[in-house]
Amino acid sequence: xxxxxxxxxxxxxxxxxxxxxxxxxxxxxxxxxxxxxxxxxxxxxxxxxxxxxxxxxxxxxxxxxxxxxxxxxxxxxxxxxxxxxxxxxxxxxxxxxxxxxxxxxxxxxxxxxxxxxxxxxxxxxxxxxxxxxxxxxxxxxxxxxxxxxxxxxxxxxxxxxxxxxxxxxxxxxxxxxxxxxxxxxxxxxxxxxxxxxxxxxxxxxxxxxxxxxxxxxxxxxxxxxxxxxxxxxxxxxxxxxxxxxxxxxxxxxxxxxxxxxxxxxxxxxxxxxxxxx
Amino acid sequence: xxxxxxxxxxxxxxxxxxxxxxxxxxxxxxxxxxxxxxxxxxxxxxxxxxxxxxxxxxxxxxxxxxxxxxxxxxxxxxxxxxxxxxxxxxxxxxxxxxxxxxxxxxxxxxxxxxxxxxxxxxxxxxxxxxxxxxxxxxxxxxxxxxxxxxxxxxxxxxxxxxxxxxxxxxxxxxxxxxxxxxxxxxxxxxxxxxxxxxxxxxxxxxxxxxxxxxxxxxxxxxxxxxxxxxxxxxxxxxxxxxxxxxxxxxxxxxxxxxxxxxxxxxxxxxxxxxxxx
Numbered sequence: 001x002x003x004x005x006x007x008x009x010x011x012x013x014x015x016x017x018x019x020x021x022x023x024x025x026x027x028x029x030x031x032x033x034x035x036x037x038x039x040x041x042x043x044x045x046x047x048x049x050x051x052x053x054x055x056x057x058x059x060x061x062x063x064x065x066x067x068x069x070x071x072x073x074x075x076x077x078x079x080x081x082x083x084x085x086x087x088x089x090x091x092x093x094x095x096x097x098x099x100x101x102x103x104x105x106x107x108x109x110x111x112x113x114x115x116x117x118x119x120x121x122x123x124x125x126x127x128x129x130x131x132x133x134x135x136x137x138x139x140x141x142x143x144x145x146x147x148x149x150x151x152x153x154x155x156x157x158x159x160x161x162x163x164x165x166x167x168x169x170x171x172x173x174x175x176x177x178x179x180x181x182x183x184x185x186x187x188x189x190x191x192x193x194x195x196x197x198x199x200x201x202x203x204x205x206x207x208x209x210x211x212x213x214x215x216x217x218x219x220x221x222x223x224x225x226x227x228x229x230x231x232x233x234x235x236x237x238x239x240x241x242x243x244x245x246x247x248x249x250x251x252x253x254x255x256x257x258x259x260x261x262x263x264x265x266x267x268x269x270x271x272x273x274x275x276x277x
Numbered sequence: 278x279x280x281x282x283x284x285x286x287x288x289x290x291x292x293x294x295x296x297x298x299x300x301x302x303x304x305x306x307x308x309x310x311x312x313x314x315x316x317x318x319x320x321x322x323x324x325x326x327x328x329x330x331x332x333x334x335x336x337x338x339x340x341x342x343x344x345x346x347x348x349x350x351x352x353x354x355x356x357x358x359x360x361x362x363x364x365x366x367x368x369x370x371x372x373x374x375x376x377x378x379x380x381x382x383x384x385x386x387x388x389x390x391x392x393x394x395x396x397x398x399x400x401x402x403x404x405x406x407x408x409x410x411x412x413x414x415x416x417x418x419x420x421x422x423x424x425x426x427x428x429x430x431x432x433x434x435x436x437x438x439x440x441x442x443x444x445x446x447x448x449x450x451x452x453x454x455x456x457x458x459x460x461x462x463x464x465x466x467x468x469x470x471x472x473x474x475x476x477x478x479x480x481x482x483x484x485x486x487x488x489x490x491x492x493x494x495x496x497x498x499x500x501x502x503x504x505x506x507x508x509x510x511x512x513x514x515x516x517x518x519x520x521x522x523x524x525x526x527x528x529x530x531x532x533x534x535x536x537x538x539x540x541x542x543x544x545x546x547x548x549x550x551x552x553x554x
Contacts, residue, residue, distance in 0.1 A: 002291060011288035012296060014279060014359075014380055019289060021421035022299020028367075053422065054429055080367055082291075085425075090305075090357055090384045092421065092428040092452055103291055107367045131410025132444060136422055143420035144298035144369065145330065145413060148362075151369040152331055167409060175369055 003066055003104040016101055017085040021092070022142040024084030024101075025049040029067075030237055031077040031106070036067055038237065038272060041200045046083060049139040054094075055085050058102055066104055076109040078238055082142070112239065117262070120245030120254050121160035123234070125223070126150040126175065130166045130195040138198045151175045161234055163247065166195045170220040177236045178202035181229035182257045186215040188225075201235040208264045214257065231255030240265055280343055280381040293378055295361030298369070299419040301378075302326040302361075306344075307514055308354040308383070313344055315514065315549060318477045323360060326416040331371075332362050335379055343381055353386040355515055359419070389516065394539070397522030397531050398437035400511070402500070403427040403452065407443045407472040415475045428452045438511055440524065443472045447497040454513045455479040458506035459534045463492040465502075478512040485541045491534065508532030517542055 002010050017023035027046055030037040043060060050057045063081075071079060082103040088095035128150035136143065150162050161174040172190050173179055178199040180189045187209055192198060209216040226232070232244040232252050241262050243254040279287050294300035304323055307314040320337060327334045340358075348356060359380040365372035405427035413420065427439050438451040449467050450456055455476040457466045464486055469475060486493040503509070509521040509529050518539050520531040 004291070010290060010292075012291050013287060014281070014289050014382065015287075016296070017425075019293070019296040020303075020359075020419070021425055022419055023422060023425055026297075053426065078367065082297075090355065090382075092424045094425060094429050105291065105367075129412060131408045131412065133408025133410070133423070134444065135406060135426065136408065141422055142297070142299055143422050145300060145418055145420050146410070147369045148294075148298055148300055148371060149330065149412065152371050167411065 001070060001106045003070055003102075005102055006062075006066055012101065012103070013087050015087040015089075017088050017095075018082065018101065018142060020088070022144070023053075024055070024082055024142045025053065025140055026083075026142060027081040027140060028237055029079040029081060031071045031074045031079050031109075032273075034072045034074060035273075035276065036071050036079055037269065038200055038204070039064070039067065041203065042081070042237075045140065045198065045200060046081070049141060050083065052139050053085075053141065055083060055100055056098055058083055058100055063102060066102070070104050070106055074106060078107040078109055080105045080107060084142070110238065116160060116242050117240070118254070120243035120252070121234075122158055122246040123161040123163055123174070123244050124154060124159050124248055126153050126162040126164050128153060128164065130164050130172050132166060132168070132194040134194050137194050137196060138192050140197050147175050160242070161244070165223070169222055171223060171226045172196045174234050177234035177239070177242075180205065180233050180235065181226055182231035182255060183229050185257070186217065187257065188217050188219060188221060191218045191220050199235060200237050201240065204265065204268060205235055205241070205261060208261060208268060212260070212264065231258045233258045233261070278347060278383045280347055280379075282379055283339075283343060289378065289380070290364050292364040292366075293361055294363060294365050294371075295359065295378060295380075295419060297365070299421070300330075300362045301332070301359055301419045302330065303417055303419060304358040305514055306356040306358060308348045308351045308356050308386075309550075311349045311351060312550075312553065313348050313356055314546065315477055315481070316341070316344065318480065319358070319514075322417065322475065322477060323358070326418060327360065329416050330362075330418065332360060332377055333375055335360055335377055340379065343379070347381050347383055351383060355384040355386055357382045357384060361419070387515065393437060393519050394517070395531070397520035397529070398511075399435055399523040400438040400440055400451070400521050401431060401436050401525060403430050403439040403441050405430060405441065407441050407449050409443060409445070409471040411471050414471050414473060415469050417474050424452050437519070438521070442500070446499055448500060448503045449473045451511050454511035454516070454519075457482065457510050457512065458503055459508035459532060460506050462534070463494065464534065465494050465496060465498060468495045468497050476512060477514050478517065481542065481545060482512055482518070482538060485538060485545060489537070489541065508535045510535045510538070
């Protein structure tokens, strides 16, 4: 099911800047029991992205009403929410006034085996490198060729994620996840000032770590440091937390901090759900 | 007028990867006397881009037929040709098989004053910096947020172009043009290994320079070197060559090499037109 600016339709004008230039932002949101999970956080990130790209923020009440209306009959699904700069002329100059386009689409919840969460997944390093772009780093914009080229590198269904380095050999993120590693009871995650996306789940995990007084650092690290980890895990809004048990020829246990975070996250989600209107 | 996969329509499925992720390429082509100018060169660059992004190259005979059919009644226009990875599912993984989408649209030729070509234009430096991305540098892909943010920096109609630097302070290109400067009878243009687009007109100018035994170097240079130029000009497929007579507080003459190149380009275009089927 798809809603474009509140109307049930499946097609968009080719003059939409989302199509012409990837000129927009998106959110990928878990839907559970008829409601979008952590919707307030997704809305906040969307607003931050709109401000960074100078796209007028869609009316939050209208957007919220549309999202809840689309989700209400779904037990479990994935909602993709897109906001673009709207239709414009040929050329990079933005339309004046900007009338943003809202596209909401509901997708089946992916059929991930429970083993991914319990026993962990296998990952690989991608050859595709992330460029350095402080201007666009962090936000979930629609210029995603790097992730597409990285994800196209493998077809082996035994490998669930590809790990991306930047052009300076720093480990940044997975193609669809953020990365964390544990070393000597401290947690490390990549600094995303030059590349990568601030995942909603990444933010939640950092809050949980802080609440539990587990040291967390955001920093740039290389492959050797990463592979010397005691535990590794990846996160996003749909999968939650998956331990990584293998990266090429290196093996990792599903460790105590990863397990603790998984159970804290369950509790965190239940509490967020209970406190929701 | 718009042709999508050969059909007259104006709308595209939102599942098209061009809309979801800017997952495609485009060409902006001058149409003159009912024909696309330098079409063989645009087709070659499109094919290079398709190969770099692993998008199957559209059948050149079909594409050529569609392009010529769309252009045949236009004295002067701009043709935008888009090729995307086609429709796919949610997520970065590419569809299998990939069935590319072709979108051809005809636009009015911009009403540029003759003075831009004869007396030159004013330009400014943009604050928006180009990221470094060797993977995507050179090709005319649809991930264009950097150019959009740069072009949004000014509204002063007296300024025709914005000059973009990369995050390492190298001058790279204009928002919609390639840049050249002349110093001591040698011509310099930016090296585009980490950012920027290989313009069709840039390639033609480099051939003309070489044919005329005027030294040309592709290299990285900074603002000071650039502003110490004897002549500066910008180029693209629609404008041809425009001298730059002012950048902020620096002034430049419309110099002899720029004028020579403009007249060589006229001849080059006439010869290319005459030799076309």
